[in-house]
Amino acid sequence: MRHCNSVFQSEDIWFLLDKDDCVNRKLYIASCPICNKQIALYSYCDSNLENYFEKYYYSNGARKIKERLKKEVTSTLQGFRTKYRAPYGFRYGINKEIKKGGKIVGLKQYACDFWGNKILVKKVLNEE
Numbered sequence: 760m761r762h763c764n765s766v767f768q769s770e771d772i773w774f775l776l777d778k779d780d781c782v783n784r785k786l787y788i789a790s791c792p793i794c795n796k797q798i799a800l801y802s803y804c805d806s807n808l809e810n811y812f813e814k815y816y817y818s819n820g821a822r823k824i825k826e827r828l829k830k831e832v833t834s835t836l837q838g839f840r841t842k843y844r845a846p847y848g849f850r851y852g853i854n855k856e857i858k859k860g861g862k863i864v865g866l867k868q869y870a871c872d873f874w875g876n877k878i879l880v881k882k883v884l885n886e887e
């Protein structure tokens with residue numbers, strides 16, 4: 760996020776319900792480290808994922824958009840960080856080879872989420 764010519768991390772991200780015409784809706788929330796203003800960045804894609812939109816809101820505007828969107832929150836980054844350690848929400852799988860002396864002897868399968876959490880789901884060893 761940016762303000763006052765500086766770029767900074769959001770303090771929280773709200774993940775919002777999809778709508779018919781816009782998906783991947785998120786609200787990034789932070790206060791500017793320079794001027795201390797409350798800032799919200801609303802981002803979304805149109806439903807065919809061709810266009811990405813974002814809009815900044817400041818101070819009162821930020822408070823209003825938070826008030827308006829809080830009913831549509833499905834999860835938040837803060838909530839996720841405090842509540843869950845294991846992968847949560849949308850997951851994808853990763854396979855990792857287990858090697859021994861240059862030979863692939865098995866496979867480890869992980870479930871991962873987009874926040875970088877990972878758990879081992881299955882370990883498959885090739886039969887000798």
Ligand SMILES: [Zn+2]
Nearest residue numbers: 762763791794
């Ligand atoms: Zn600022």
